[in-house]
Amino acid sequence: MSNPYGPPPQQPQSGQGPGYGYPQQPPQGVPPQGGYPGQGYQAYPQQTPGQSPYGAYPQPPAGYGYGYPGGGPTVASMGRRFGARLIDGVAFIVVFVILIGAGAVSAFDKAQDCDPGSVNYDSCVDNAASDLAEQFGAVFIVFAIVGLLYEWLMTMLVGGTLGKLAVGIRVVDSETGQNPGAGASFVRWIIPMVGAFVFIGQLLVYLSPFWDNSGKQQGWHDKAAKTMVIQRSNN
Numbered sequence: 750m751s752n753p754y755g756p757p758p759q760q761p762q763s764g765q766g767p768g769y770g771y772p773q774q775p776p777q778g779v780p781p782q783g784g785y786p787g788q789g790y791q792a793y794p795q796q797t798p799g800q801s802p803y804g805a806y807p808q809p810p811a812g813y814g815y816g817y818p819g820g821g822p823t824v825a826s827m828g829r830r831f832g833a834r835l836i837d838g839v840a841f842i843v844v845f846v847i848l849i850g851a852g853a854v855s856a857f858d859k860a861q862d863c864d865p866g867s868v869n870y871d872s873c874v875d876n877a878a879s880d881l882a883e884q885f886g887a888v889f890i891v892f893a894i895v896g897l898l899y900e901w902l903m904t905m906l907v908g909g910t911l912g913k914l915a916v917g918i919r920v921v922d923s924e925t926g927q928n929p930g931a932g933a934s935f936v937r938w939i940i941p942m943v944g945a946f947v948f949i950g951q952l953l954v955y956l957s958p959f960w961d962n963s964g965k966q967q968g969w970h971d972k973a974a975k976t977m978v979i980q981r982s983n984n
Contacts (some may be wrong), residue, residue, distance in 0.1 A: 829916045852884035
């Protein structure tokens with residue numbers, strides 16, 4: 750006998766028909782595919798083996814990490830830095846003494862030409878001494894200018910003075926690893942020079958890398974110029 754009420758209604762599939770739309774729930778612990786409708790959740794992106802779903806971390810700038818394990822070239826030791834400063838200092842002193850000595854010899858010869866029996870003897874000797882003082886002042890000014898150009902330009906162009914190159918170290922920009930620019934090289938030079946006008950100020954500037962706890966052994970002049978000193982590559 751047939752059913753007078755007709756066949757039973759078919760159960761609608763998940764997400765079909767009016768009043769329905771609740772998706773089948775995935776097993777616990779399995780992320781939904783395509784997200785929940787109307788709730789703004791996104792499906793997990795497809796991944797390849799070994800790939801992070803959040804993308805790769807941005808690469809640090811070139812030269813970043815100097816002085817840290819595996820982060821780049823080795824930070825120059827204070828012994829090498831002292832050796833470089835010693836070489837430059839001795840070279841400057843030798844040239845300075847030679848020039849001053851030449852001026853002193855010239856003044857002495859001029860004083861020798863003065864006639865002790867002449868009424869102008871004292872004036873002649875005073876003129877010779879005045880010439881020596883003028884020569885000393887001129888040599889000092891020239892050395893100040895040469896010292897600026899020497900350290901400033903050498904650091905900017907090749908990363909260090911002849912003393913630094915001799916002991917195998919160089920100054921670099923702490924962020925890029927390249928030679929410092931003109932401004933940074935000047936700042937790095939001028940700070941110790943200003944310190945020279947204060948009691949042992951210059952010495953404290955050159956010793957300040959000992960108190961740096963960043964691992965880069967940056968002195969106060971390095972921090973101001975954003976530079977650091979590293980060992981030169983053997984390449």
